[in-house]
Amino acid sequence: MLLDCAIIGAGPAGLNAALVLARAKKQIVLFDEDQPRNAVTHESHGFITRDGIRPSEFKRIAKEELKKYPSLSIQEQRVIDIKKENHSFTIQTSEGHSYRSKKVILSTGLKDVLPSIEGIEQFYGTSLFSCPFCDGWELRDRPLVVIISEDEHALHYTKMIFNWSQDLVVSTNGKKIFTDEQKALFTKKNIKIIEEKIDSLQGEEGRLQKVRFKNGQEILREGGFVLTGQEQASPLAENLGCTMNKMGGFEVDRFGRTSVEGVYACGDTTFTEPPQLIIAAAKGSMTASGVVNDVIHEEF
Numbered sequence: 001m002l003l004d005c006a007i008i009g010a011g012p013a014g015l016n017a018a019l020v021l022a023r024a025k026k027q028i029v030l031f032d033e034d035q036p037r038n039a040v041t042h043e044s045h046g047f048i049t050r051d052g053i054r055p056s057e058f059k060r061i062a063k064e065e066l067k068k069y070p071s072l073s074i075q076e077q078r079v080i081d082i083k084k085e086n087h088s089f090t091i092q093t094s095e096g097h098s099y100r101s102k103k104v105i106l107s108t109g110l111k112d113v114l115p116s117i118e119g120i121e122q123f124y125g126t127s128l129f130s131c132p133f134c135d136g137w138e139l140r141d142r143p144l145v146v147i148i149s150e151d152e153h154a155l156h157y158t159k160m161i162f163n164w165s166q167d168l169v170v171s172t173n174g175k176k177i178f179t180d181e182q183k184a185l186f187t188k189k190n191i192k193i194i195e196e197k198i199d200s201l202q203g204e205e206g207r208l209q210k211v212r213f214k215n216g217q218e219i220l221r222e223g224g225f226v227l228t229g230q231e232q233a234s235p236l237a238e239n240l241g242c243t244m245n246k247m248g249g250f251e252v253d254r255f256g257r258t259s260v261e262g263v264y265a266c267g268d269t270t271f272t273e274p275p276q277l278i279i280a281a282a283k284g285s286m287t288a289s290g291v292v293n294d295v296i297h298e299e300f
C-alpha cells in the first residue's frame, strides 16, 4: 500500500501531526523508537491541562486518543533508512520491514549533549535542568548553580535563571568567558562567578547537594541549570539532503516543508526556541496541515 504520509518520531510533534492527518482521513504510519529528548525527566511542565505530567503518561494518553482513527497505525520500530524515488519514499525499519509513502514527516527530535563533568548524568532531569521555562518553577528561590562555559549565551542565560532564583553561583567550569563589565554587573546582583574547573557534582538520588572544584573548594547548592549542547537524534534528514540552519535544526517553511520536496520536519528537529512540548505539538499540527494541503492539491 502507498501511504499518504509516514511520520518518523512520536514525540509531541509527531503525535500531533498524526492526529491532524488521521482526522483528515489520510493513510499514515507513525514510527517510534521511544527515546524522547526528555526521557530523563519525571515531570513535564507548561503544557496546559498536562502540567506536571510524567512524559510516559503524556505519550500513553496521546496514543490512546489516536487509537480511534482507523487510517493510522503506530509502529514501534526505528526507521533506519529513507530513499526518495521519483514522487514517493521507501522507508526501511530496523526490524526489516519496508513501507512506501507519498510524504514523510521527520519529527525525530534532538539529543542533549552534557558537558563532561563527573556525576552530571545522575542529576540531569531531577535537580539539574537546561530550560528554566520547563523547570525553573520547581527550583525557584533555591540556592542554584548555573554551569555555562561558552560566552555567546552566558550573560543572557544567567539573567534568565536569575528570574527564578537570586541565589546563584555561576560556574564557567575552567573557562574565562565573562568580561570585567559583566563581572561587575554580576557583583551588583550578588551573583558569584567561579572560574575554577569542576571536579564533580555530588548528592543523593538525583538531588544535587554540592559542587566540588579541582582546587578543593566546595559549594552547597540544591540544584541548578546547565547550558547543554544539542545534536539531531537521527541522521535521516541529513541523509535525505535537507538543508540545515546554523543552529543545527532543519530549515522549513510555515508548513514544515524542508528543502527536499515531499519531506517535512517539525518539533525539535527544526530547533524550536524555547524547546517546549506545546510548541513541538503546535508545529506538528501546522506541518500535518501542510501535508494534507499538498496531497489534496496534487491529487484533486
Ligand SMILES: Cc1cc2nc3c(=O)[nH]c(=O)nc-3n(C[C@H](O)[C@H](O)[C@H](O)COP(=O)(O)OP(=O)(O)OC[C@H]3O[C@@H](n4cnc5c(N)ncnc54)[C@H](O)[C@@H]3O)c2cc1C
Pocket: 008, 009, 010, 011, 012, 013, 014, 031, 032, 033, 034, 035, 036, 037, 038, 040, 041, 043, 044, 045, 046, 047, 077, 078, 079, 080, 107, 108, 109, 110, 112, 124, 125, 129, 130, 131, 134, 135, 233, 234, 236, 266, 267, 268, 269, 275, 276, 277, 278, 280
Ligand atoms: C531534561 C529536559 C526536560 C524538559 N522538560 C520540559 C518541560 O517540562 N516542558 C516542556 O514543554 N518541554 C520540556 N523539554 C523539552 C521537550 O522535551 C522537547 O521540546 C520535546 O520533547 C520535543 O518534542 P519532539 O516531538 O520534537 O521530539 P521528542 O519528544 O524528542 O520525540 C522524538 C521521538 O522520535 C523518535 N525517533 C528518533 N529517531 C527515530 C527513528 N529513526 N525512528 C523512529 N523513531 C525515532 C525518538 O525516539 C522520540 O520518541 C525538556 C527537555 C529536556 C532535555
